[in-house]
Amino acid sequence: MRGTDMSHTARAHTLQEIFGRPGTGPLAGVVVADLSRVLAGPYCTMLLADMGATVIKVESAAGDDARAWVPPHRDGESTFFLSVNRNKYSIALDFTDPEQLALVEQIVARADILVENFKPGGLARYGLDYETVSAWRPDLVYASITGFGTAGGAELPGYDLLAQALSGMMSLTGSQHGEPYRAGVALFDVITGLHASTGILGAFHERQASGRGQHVELNLLSSALSGLVNQSTAYVAGGTVPARMGNEHPSLYPYEPFPARDKEIVIAVGNNGQFARLCACLGVPALAQEQRFATVAARNANRAALRELMVERLAVRDAEDWFQRLMAVQVPCAPILAVDEGVRFAQGLGLDPVALAGSGDREIPTVRHPVSFSRTPVDYTQAPPRLDGDRDRVLAWLESGKPAVRKAS
CATH class of the missing domain: 3.30.1540.10 (formyl-coa transferase, domain 3)
Known part of the structure; x- marks a missing residue:
């Protein structure tokens, strides 16, 4: 069964009516079933949501783990969660309950794209793994994000810090004779999220021609090694093992901080x-x-x-x-600026780095989407959702289509 149960234009209009998005972005009318949590997956799906996709964030009753990651917070809400979840709609469903699992299946049945970052094999017990879903949704673009792949690394926890350690990144970060350091942000979660959005859009473009979806697989370690670019290639192509150099660059000089009179x-x-x-x-x-x-x-x-x-x-x-x-x-x-100074510097350049997501009493300052589109601008209509805050709208959308799906096992 095809997820596109009506014309794209009609679907976009229905989504706009039910969810209230203006539908101006390049992905308006595209539906994403977001079964991911924490950072890599949610960052990917937020980028898609900013571009107009209707992203249904399916959470457990406890919610995305990142909701509890405080401090810092804004009015009691984790700023970590707020950073990667705007423009989405949340519904909380218990996969172990057959009736609620059936609702998950209905969401998947009407989606164009599914994004998940469960532990390898974790969705198979619910019949939501790629092999099972693709049998009844062969046109679905199904993206899976893991920490270290589905073979020898399947049992390793998918934490960014582990990827920074195992990829060699930490061996390159810090002073030459000091201890290794992690990056000040979960760098490879973010890079993996970017890679995921690129892979998904490539598969979705191909689907438009062939009518068939495919499995898009990513893992933190592969993204890390790709993201190390010249450093990883120094070894694989040149046989050179890069070493920690503090703030210096291995190939360029001068290329580091220098002391002026005051700083x-x-x-x-x-x-x-x-x-x-x-x-x-x-x-x-x-x-x-x-x-x-x-x-x-x-x-x-x-x-x-x-x-x-x-x-x-x-x-x-x-x-x-x-x-x-x-x-x-x-x-x-x-x-060398602090983060607050960096935001103000960007503002001084006219880059408008802060975007208010939502409206009224639910208007959250967030960091602007990094891409500008001349004809199909992104929007920031929806603030990051409260847990299960969009249940009624999601159920109304499901009622509007009534697609036939296989029964939950």
Whole structure:
């Protein structure tokens, strides 16, 4: 049975009437059954929701684990949960109850896309695994996110911190002679969520031509190794095992923070022209022509000497002064800001990083969707949902279609 039980336009109109979304985004009329929780899956489905998809977030009676992850919070609600769940509709269902499981199946029956991050094999007991569902929904795009795949890593818990450790990421983070550090955010959950949205959209595009869905599988470790880009490729292609270098870059110099008179400033030189302009701004233009520093390779080989010279010149001005002077001559640089300062800096650039999701007394400040569309803009109609807060609307939507589904076993 096809999930598209009516024309796309008619479905989009019905969804707009029942759920109240304006239907302007590029995915308006697309329905996503979101069986994921915590971060990687919810981040993926929020991106799809922002683009207009109707995302039905199916939660247990206890709700997404992230609802309890405090502090910090906003009016008692976890900001972790709020960060990845806007524009969704929540319904709480008990998979172990046959009647409620039947409702889950009805949601799946009317969806175009399903996203889940259960432990490998966890949905099989409910008949909601890919093999079972694809037999009666061959057109469904079914995305599964795991920590370490479904073979040898199936039993490993899917935590971002484990992926940072096992991928080699932590071996690269921290000072050269210090202890390894994790990134300050669950980086590989986010990267996996991004990869998931890309894979889903690719499979959905193909479905439009073939009429058939497919299984899109992702795991944190594969996303981590892909996300390590030049560092992982240094080993697989060059046989070089990268090591911790603090804030330095393995291939470029200068490319790290330097102390100015009052505080540090990041200087990131990527080519010889930028280095020449840097030297001129520092008042030592001849430095760019010295054999020790004239090329990328030479600067890498003589880092210590170059750093000593730069620190001496940078000490005569404050970081903000250098920031203005270096940017004026197109030398990449930046002060090191706290998160609040970073948000305000983006605001100063006109990037409008804060988007209010929802309306009235349920209007939550969130971080704006990173993509702008010239014809089909994203919207922020729905605040992150309260647990089971959209049950009536979801049930009304199910009643509006009455698709035939297999009976729950």
